[in-house]
Amino acid sequence: MKIGLFTDTYFPQVSGVATSIKTLKDELERRGNDVYIFTTTDPNSKEVSEDGIYRFSSIPFISFTERRIAVRGLFQATQIAKKLKLDIVHTQTEFSMGMIGKFVAKNLGIPCLHTYHTMYEDYLHYVANGKILKPIHVKEGSLYFCHNLDGVVAPSKRVLDKITDYGVKSPIRIIPTGIDINHYEEPYNEKIRQSLGLDEKTPVMLSVSRLAYEKNISELIDSMPKILEKIPATKLVIVGQGPAENDLKQQAQEMNLTDAIIFTGEINNDDVNQYYQMANVFVSTSESESQGLTYIEAMAAGTKVVVASSPYTDDLVNDPALGMTFNTKNEFIDDTLTYLANDNQYPDNQELRRNKLHDISAVYFVDRILNFYEDALNDFKVYEENEET
Numbered sequence: 001m002k003i004g005l006f007t008d009t010y011f012p013q014v015s016g017v018a019t020s021i022k023t024l025k026d027e028l029e030r031r032g033n034d035v036y037i038f039t040t041t042d043p044n045s046k047e048v049s050e051d052g053i054y055r056f057s058s059i060p061f062i063s064f065t066e067r068r069i070a071v072r073g074l075f076q077a078t079q080i081a082k083k084l085k086l087d088i089v090h091t092q093t094e095f096s097m098g099m100i101g102k103f104v105a106k107n108l109g110i111p112c113l114h115t116y117h118t119m120y121e122d123y124l125h126y127v128a129n130g131k132i133l134k135p136i137h138v139k140e141g142s143l144y145f146c147h148n149l150d151g152v153v154a155p156s157k158r159v160l161d162k163i164t165d166y167g168v169k170s171p172i173r174i175i176p177t178g179i180d181i182n183h184y185e186e187p188y189n190e191k192i193r194q195s196l197g198l199d200e201k202t203p204v205m206l207s208v209s210r211l212a213y214e215k216n217i218s219e220l221i222d223s224m225p226k227i228l229e230k231i232p233a234t235k236l237v238i239v240g241q242g243p244a245e246n247d248l249k250q251q252a253q254e255m256n257l258t259d260a261i262i263f264t265g266e267i268n269n270d271d272v273n274q275y276y277q278m279a280n281v282f283v284s285t286s287e288s289e290s291q292g293l294t295y296i297e298a299m300a301a302g303t304k305v306v307v308a309s310s311p312y313t314d315d316l317v318n319d320p321a322l323g324m325t326f327n328t329k330n331e332f333i334d335d336t337l338t339y340l341a342n343d344n345q346y347p348d349n350q351e352l353r354r355n356k357l358h359d360i361s362a363v364y365f366v367d368r369i370l371n372f373y374e375d376a377l378n379d380f381k382v383y384e385e386n387e388e389t
Contacts, residue, residue: 008067009092028370040070073097088376113153117155142163146170152170178362192271204234206278207238208294211248217285220238221236221248227333237264281304306336
């Protein structure tokens with residue numbers, strides 16, 4: 001099968017969406033499919049020519065300059081897609097490259113599926129501090145984009161509920177993004193702790209995310225004094241960068257927590273597994289996740305997680321041997337202290353871990369995606385035959 005993935009964000013940009021697309025591409029190709037990425041130009045991309053990746057002229061997005069919007073490429077993308085003889089288009093954005101992908105699919109007479117990655121109502125503050133765009137605009141934009149699609153992938157029930165509330169009528173399936181399990185089972189390198197100035201006995205909390213206000217990392221920092229009261233040697237390692245970074249560092253300084261909190265900045269994606277493995281517990285106070293890839297990455301690395309309660313996380317983290325979910329700040333502190341105080345209180349359950357790893361694997365993810373592709377192609381063929389008669 002020849003598949004075109006249309007996205008506004010891709011490596012070297014760092015995001016959950018870029019990681020999801022790379023996982024999808026790699027596993028589809030491993031199975032013998034031809035996968036082509038249609039995306040935006042990026043000033044950090046040093047490759048003049050990238051095999052199977054087509055980049056289209058772009059500019060930074062308003063108030064969210066780390067992301068980009070294509071400013072041309074409609075007809076160029078169509079010509080490339082015709083030459084490649086694509087069988088199916090799978091869009092990963094509702095913006096520029098997503099619209100181009102829909103145009104390409106219609107022009108070539110092939111199915112177009114879409115993954116709805118982002119809960120945009122959590123991001124309205126990026127445009128004029130939320131004074132222009134409102135939730136009704138997100139609803140209208142989502143309905144417009146999802147109209148006449150051959151299928152929509154919802155990474156979680158939260159996304160499904162939201163877009164069905166919007167009134168999206170296209171066929172929708174919940175298919176959580178998987179990860180390459182093998183990558184997270186590589187041996188732990190002790191040098192990671194050494195590079196951070198930590199010894200092997202130091203209790204470590206780990207946060208991995210874009211440093212954005214909607215990730216609610218300030219609440220992690222705000223919880224540190226009570227955690228330090230119980231376990232004074234605890235360190236909070238915050239991995240990532242983003243628009244909230246300076247404010248978070250200032251918060252740590254004002255709370256006299258600079259010795260307890262380590263900001264690493266952005267790290268190489270190939271090294272992230274080592275950070276998960278060196279931590280005693282992975283923590284997140286974010287309530288804006290459509291899925292939360294970092295949660296399943298931590299679990300794949302064998303690290304306990306403490307994350308905000310939601311229908312998705314309550315199902316994902318359904319045993320203390322994997323982690324805990326919380327509803328209040330005090331619950332977060334108590335759950336985190338539980339794992340910091342005694343690593344062996346909830347030993348690894350091999351059968352539970354094996355079943356969970358299957359559910360979050362790239363293999364299972366792509367099994368379900370390919371099934372959706374095949375159903376869409378069959379339905380599309382039947383529709384065309386009915387149109388002809």
